[in-house]
Amino acid sequence: MQDSNFLQPMGLNSLDVSGSMGQAIEILQSCFKRSKLLADRFNCLHPLDFFMELQFSRLKQFGVVEASCETVRFWKMNLLPTKREKEPIAEDNIVLHSTDEGSRAKSIGKDGQVLNKGPWTSAEDAILIEYVKKHGEGNWNAVQKNSGLSRCGKSCRLRWANHLKPNLKKGAFTMEEEEMIIQLHAKMGNKWAKMATFLPGRTDNEIKNYWNTRIKRRQRAGLPLYPHNICFQASDENQQTQIVSCVAQQHSGILQGNRFDIPGTGFENLNTGHGDLSFASSFPDISVSNMICHGYESPGYGYMDKVNHVKQVDAGCDATFYSGPPSVSQFLVEPPAQLTFGLDYPYDPAPNFKDLATFGGEIPDSHAFPIDKFSASRPLSGAVKLELPSLQCTETDDSSLRVCRFTPTFEAVNTYIESSPTTVSLQSESISPQSRGLLDALLHEAQVLSGSKGYSSLKCSSSGITDNDMVECSGLNTFETEWEGYNYPLGHSAASVLKECTPPVYGSLSHGFPPFKDIPGSQNTTVIAEHLSTPNMEEKNTSSHLDFYRPDALLGSDWLEEGSQVAKDHSVFNDAATTTLMGHDFCKEHKIVPAGTSSDLVRETKLQSHSWGKVPNVSRMPELP
DNA sequence: AACGTGAACAACCGCATGACT
DNA sequence: CAGTCATGCGGTTGTTCACGT
Numbered sequence: 173m174q175d176s177n178f179l180q181p182m183g184l185n186s187l188d189v190s191g192s193m194g195q196a197i198e199i200l201q202s203c204f205k206r207s208k209l210l211a212d213r214f215n216c217l218h219p220l221d222f223f224m225e226l227q228f229s230r231l232k233q234f235g236v237v238e239a240s241c242e243t244v245r246f247w248k249m250n251l252l253p254t255k256r257e258k259e260p261i262a263e264d265n266i267v268l269h270s271t272d273e274g275s276r277a278k279s280i281g282k283d284g285q286v287l288n289k290g291p292w293t294s295a296e297d298a299i300l301i302e303y304v305k306k307h308g309e310g311n312w313n314a315v316q317k318n319s320g321l322s323r324c325g326k327s328c329r330l331r332w333a334n335h336l337k338p339n340l341k342k343g344a345f346t347m348e349e350e351e352m353i354i355q356l357h358a359k360m361g362n363k364w365a366k367m368a369t370f371l372p373g374r375t376d377n378e379i380k381n382y383w384n385t386r387i388k389r390r391q392r393a394g395l396p397l398y399p400h401n402i403c404f405q406a407s408d409e410n411q412q413t414q415i416v417s418c419v420a421q422q423h424s425g426i427l428q429g430n431r432f433d434i435p436g437t438g439f440e441n442l443n444t445g446h447g448d449l450s451f452a453s454s455f456p457d458i459s460v461s462n463m464i465c466h467g468y469e470s471p472g473y474g475y476m477d478k479v480n481h482v483k484q485v486d487a488g489c490d491a492t493f494y495s496g497p498p499s500v501s502q503f504l505v506e507p508p509a510q511l512t513f514g515l516d517y518p519y520d521p522a523p524n525f526k527d528l529a530t531f532g533g534e535i536p537d538s539h540a541f542p543i544d545k546f547s548a549s550r551p552l553s554g555a556v557k558l559e560l561p562s563l564q565c566t567e568t569d570d571s572s573l574r575v576c577r578f579t580p581t582f583e584a585v586n587t588y589i590e591s592s593p594t595t596v597s598l599q600s601e602s603i604s605p606q607s608r609g610l611l612d613a614l615l616h617e618a619q620v621l622s623g624s625k626g627y628s629s630l631k632c633s634s635s636g637i638t639d640n641d642m643v644e645c646s647g648l649n650t651f652e653t654e655w656e657g658y659n660y661p662l663g664h665s666a667a668s669v670l671k672e673c674t675p676p677v678y679g680s681l682s683h684g685f686p687p688f689k690d691i692p693g694s695q696n697t698t699v700i701a702e703h704l705s706t707p708n709m710e711e712k713n714t715s716s717h718l719d720f721y722r723p724d725a726l727l728g729s730d731w732l733e734e735g736s737q738v739a740k741d742h743s744v745f746n747d748a749a750t751t752t753l754m755g756h757d758f759c760k761e762h763k764i765v766p767a768g769t770s771s772d773l774v775r776e777t778k779l780q781s782h783s784w785g786k787v788p789n790v791s792r793m794p795e796l797p
Numbered sequence: 798a799a800c801g802t803g804a805a806c807a808a809c810c811g812c813a814t815g816a817c818t
Numbered sequence: 819c820a821g822t823c824a825t826g827c828g829g830t831t832g833t834t835c836a837c838g839t
């Protein structure tokens with residue numbers, strides 16, 4: 173030993189941590205307390221700052237802890253104070269059951285004992301670790317009794333499972349892990365615990381947090397929930413099924429964020445009785461509308477029974493999304509280790525899922541259906557602060573039907589789904605009483621926007637044109653400008669297509685919509701199959717139609733952001749590198765500013781104007797698989 | 798430097814489930 | 819079979835930090 177003076181202020185002549193882990197921890201805890209004194213002396217922020225910086229390096233340097241590096245590592249990993257603890261703490265706080273722990277949250281246990289809440293201290297961690305070492309996991313309620321730790325069993329279990337358990341991986345997810353999570357989520361839905369079993373060292377909480385963050389990020393970027401390649405991993409024979417499944421999945425996640433309570437509403441008019449769905453007969457006595465939108469009202473087909481018991485309209489979901497009979501495989505959880513999609517043979521990791529094939533029960537783990545269990549309180553779209561109804565087909569009149577009966581392609585659906593938060597209501601003249609308030613609010617917003625700067629100008633700027641152009645932009649020109657750069661396969665620019673099918677809306681909510689029959693692609697739902705089989709042309713056409721009918725385009729408020737992003741999606745989505753889709757933030761290249769004030773919009777228009785040139789031409793888009 | 802905002806993380810809460818009595 | 823308890827799970831909320839303005 174070169175110098176052991178540093179130990180003396182702590183009252184230690186030497187350290188022997190070569191014993192058991194428990195002993196080492198105790199010693200280290202002791203060191204910690206004593207280092208508090210040093211911290212005070214040297215005016216450190218936190219005793220552990222001093223302790224960690226000095227002790228470990230030097231202890232190791234002197235070989236004191238050489239024999240117990242594992243212990244030290246363990247200490248470092250598990251007993252380091254949380255970030256929140258890195259504030260000057262009272263000495264009493266080091267000691268358990270200190271009389272004064274400041275404003276720490278407390279709760280009263282069943283036996284009347286005061287239990288700590290909030291962040292765990294390193295001391296508490298140490299106690300818990302020791303306890304588990306001695307008694308093993310489980311019997312968490314006994315921790316409090318046996319160890320004196322003022323934490324409820326639940327809290328102990330959580331702390332152990334999420335932080336103290338050995339072999340937990342810390343730090344950011346690797347690319348492989350991220351990919352795994354995405355695929356697992358596509359299969360399992362929000363079954364975080366199950367997903368965690370496939371990611372050694374990761375906890376369900378970590379995965380959940382990661383996913384929620386990811387959702388928000390991608391939503392804000394206007395990206396689909398699942399990367400494109402995930403959607404099209406299906407084998408050829410299952411392609412259609414998987415597309416459908418994928419649409420449903422994407423649809424589900426996004427729309428969940430847009431759920432909006434509208435009691436007693438649904439899609440009655442969209443059921444298969446209209447003959448739109450040739451496979452309807454595959455489902456005994458169940459309409460697509462029921463499956464999609466009425467699950468909660470149809471106990472016999474309780475796909476949505478668990479969706480927070482909230483009545484909601486799965487807005488924007490059209491029966492025509494479904495191009496063929498859903499395969500049973502959609503509703504089965506596939507082999508966990510086999511991360512491919514589209515298996516038609518059922519794998520049964522959980523036998524109780526077998527019945528799913530009969531459509532008689534819930535889908536415990538699958539997101540294969542549109543409704544998911546995403547947070548209702550957290551809008552998935554960062555672009556919209558309010559949880560707006562997307563497509564409030566709350567009425568059963570023709571107008572609502574008209575609106576719902578697009579024949580969107582996969583891409584269009586995807587885009588539409590992604591942008592649905594701003595799609596408040598398409599039926600300008602058939603606003604349900606429930607939605608009128610929101611629509612009024614949006615109207616007001618639109619008026620404010622148009623009155624202040626003119627949202628048409630904003631829109632124009634979003635398409636990357638000059639300020640001079642902006643002056644001339646209005647009405648349809650807006651849309652033309654928006655789409656002018658896109659060459660359609662048959663010599664139609666998007667703008668021309670828009671012209672052809674342009675209803676007299678021009679940004680005014682008060683205008684009606686063209687009759688359903690006038691909407692290209694809406695004549696016959698068999699078009700969907702064509703969309704799916706020959707996605708290029710049809711898709712682009714319909715997607716532009718779709719976007720055009722997006723009510724936010726009519727409202728103009730959020731359209732600027734969403735619409736331009738949608739355009740980007742159309743152009744970028746297909747040829748974007750997989751890595752982009754796999755989570756590399758699209759925003760980084762194409763910075764998206766969340767919708768907010770009008771000034772935000774203006775700011776964003778400039779940003780997007782710059783990036784617009786990067787957007788590849790539609791004609792260069794590779795074909796869908 | 799101050800402030801605002803979003804991401805990441807940690808923890809809590811309520812409910813579901815299964816074991817046990 | 820019903821009630822209780824322990825545990826697990828998923829949703830939600832709160833806090834901190836980093837970054838941009």
